[in-house]
Amino acid sequence: MESNPVERFPERYSELYEPSMRRRLIEPVRDLAVSLMSPLASAAYHIRYARVNHVRFVYYHFVFGDQASRFAEHLRFYRDNYRVISHSEAISRLRDGRVDDRYLSISFDDGFKNNAEVAAPILEQFGMPAIFFVVANLMKFSPGEESELESFSRSRFGHRPLRNMDRDDLRRLLAGGHEIGSHTLSHARLSNTTLAVAEREIAQSRTVLEEMTGSPVKHFCFPYGLAADFPAHCRDMVERAGYQSCVSAIRGANQAGADVYHLRRDHIMANWPISQLKYFTRTNF
Numbered sequence: 001m002e003s004n005p006v007e008r009f010p011e012r013y014s015e016l017y018e019p020s021m022r023r024r025l026i027e028p029v030r031d032l033a034v035s036l037m038s039p040l041a042s043a044a045y046h047i048r049y050a051r052v053n054h055v056r057f058v059y060y061h062f063v064f065g066d067q068a069s070r071f072a073e074h075l076r077f078y079r080d081n082y083r084v085i086s087h088s089e090a091i092s093r094l095r096d097g098r099v100d101d102r103y104l105s106i107s108f109d110d111g112f113k114n115n116a117e118v119a120a121p122i123l124e125q126f127g128m129p130a131i132f133f134v135v136a137n138l139m140k141f142s143p144g145e146e147s148e149l150e151s152f153s154r155s156r157f158g159h160r161p162l163r164n165m166d167r168d169d170l171r172r173l174l175a176g177g178h179e180i181g182s183h184t185l186s187h188a189r190l191s192n193t194t195l196a197v198a199e200r201e202i203a204q205s206r207t208v209l210e211e212m213t214g215s216p217v218k219h220f221c222f223p224y225g226l227a228a229d230f231p232a233h234c235r236d237m238v239e240r241a242g243y244q245s246c247v248s249a250i251r252g253a254n255q256a257g258a259d260v261y262h263l264r265r266d267h268i269m270a271n272w273p274i275s276q277l278k279y280f281t282r283t284n285f
């Protein structure tokens, strides 16, 4: 019997990756170590950094249905420990030097459907705006193009395909008070492309997303996220293309005076316990 193609999409995090030694053994050990280190990190934070004003950017890729209640716990932690603000406000505070408290801004990378279906309603319950950095070409896959989506996902994201958001999802997120940012056209590693391709990935993704959403796209997020993935000439291209900011995946807090085209940001998984969240939001100043 032929299976419904939609049934092939993972519905929980445990189905997302092919089974591997790393996922089965190394990640649980790392998670446990981080949880054990967390009280130490919190103690050091309260002594050294609790009064250091900063902007902390946290980002997710997905929130699956079985992670919804944990994700709500994360938002409660942010609400109790930070002033949660929109990405645009975070950027304007950093640009103007108005970093007079502990601020936090939430983002999502790539553009998967569960962002709109699971994460956004919970964010809205908490009255928290987020920015969704979407891969412009990913937004164009329609039902029926599963095999193309599968090869796109495996080559770009290294995991099984997930249903993608589309134009209507982006418009609904905007109407709900969220922002849409660009994460390139095709999730290209900008350090590995010619100048012309990098320019197109950066500038054209903005135009495509603005046409799709009918709204200005002001912020950029470069794929893969490490310093080596984002050479200085690309940083300058982002600024020239008219974006107001660019975030990385290099962990840490941002203080007044940070380069708004190379901001630090912490990757968070929606299934993590609060102890892990504390560890990553209380280190790397």
Ligand SMILES: [Zn+2]
Residues within 6 Å of the ligand: 109, 110, 183, 187, 223, 224
């Ligand atoms: Zn990405």
